[in-house]
Amino acid sequence: MNTDQTIKSRKTAKVLAHEPWTPSITKEEQEQLTQELLQLAAHAPYHYKSTERYKDLERGLTSSLPFRCYTLTSDDCRAAAHYIEEEAIPAGKVQNMLWASDIMMVMTWLPDVFGEQGDVDNLAAEQLPFTGTIRNMEHIAAASAATQNVLLGATARGLPNYWSSGGMLRQKELRDFLKIPLNELMLGCLFVFPKDSDVRAADVKSGKLRDQGKEIELWSSPVRL
Numbered sequence: 001m002n003t004d005q006t007i008k009s010r011k012t013a014k015v016l017a018h019e020p021w022t023p024s025i026t027k028e029e030q031e032q033l034t035q036e037l038l039q040l041a042a043h044a045p046y047h048y049k050s051t052e053r054y055k056d057l058e059r060g061l062t063s064s065l066p067f068r069c070y071t072l073t074s075d076d077c078r079a080a081a082h083y084i085e086e087e088a089i090p091a092g093k094v095q096n097m098l099w100a101s102d103i104m105m106v107m108t109w110l111p112d113v114f115g116e117q118g119d120v121d122n123l124a125a126e127q128l129p130f131t132g133t134i135r136n137m138e139h140i141a142a143a144s145a146a147t148q149n150v151l152l153g154a155t156a157r158g159l160p161n162y163w164s165s166g167g168m169l170r171q172k173e174l175r176d177f178l179k180i181p182l183n184e185l186m187l188g189c190l191f192v193f194p195k196d197s198d199v200r201a202a203d204v205k206s207g208k209l210r211d212q213g214k215e216i217e218l219w220s221s222p223v224r225l
């Protein structure tokens with residue numbers, strides 16, 4: 001697949017399993033795939049560095065990139081789904097997707113914040129709304145570019161994928177379970193599903209807006225001077 005074909009083939013595939021699936025690839029292959037997709041994310045453009053406050057020496061998260069990525073293997077996905085079930089968290093389709101996915105990656109972005117900040121561990125929720133600065137806009141843009149690289153990488157490998165806002169995975173209970181700090185803002189949960197998802201008797205739902213926005217003349221305009 002060339003670049004244009006990869007971009008045009010990317011599409012939302014919400015794979016809903018009705019019970020936990022056996023992954024289609026080994027643990028080692030999951031780790032390898034994750035590393036490859038992270039490499040693609042790392043090659044996205046970015047403009048501004050994040051601030052020192054986000055450096056987490058304990059976890060070795062010392063990059064000044066304006067985003068972070070937390071990665072889950074199929075076992076981690078199933079463990080999260082199990083926790084959701086045990087705690088009766090109303091996570092809806094997220095649970096079905098955690099049963100299906102071979103890997104999942106949670107992308108967050110790191111907002112510039114101003115004034116006194118509370119202790120991260122005591123936050124009850126993400127700090128919204130964030131401050132509307134150019135830098136914050138460009139942090140999101142950079143994290144989005146990295147996210148799209150991951151989706152394109154999965155697509156090029158023939159792997160169904162889905163960019164979800166995260167639903168209940170955004171909220172404190174599951175954030176704590178996944179150990180994703182609440183001072184970061186979740187940009188997306190990127191589900192990567194088995195290649196043969198469609199023959200595993202699952203529901204595969206497409207994006208509601210898939211067919212919209214393809215008429216380029218309706219959102220682009222030539223500047224003729």
Ligand SMILES: Cc1cc2nc3c(=O)[nH]c(=O)nc-3n(C[C@H](O)[C@H](O)[C@H](O)COP(=O)(O)O)c2cc1C
Binds near residue numbers: 010207
């Ligand atoms: C930032 C972002 C968040 C999204 N979150 C969700 C979501 O929570 N639920 C959902 O059904 N689709 C979500 N989507 C996927 C869109 O619905 C999908 O991209 C759109 O319908 C177009 O379909 P396509 O991806 O197949 O082109 C999200 C997309 C983006 C860019």
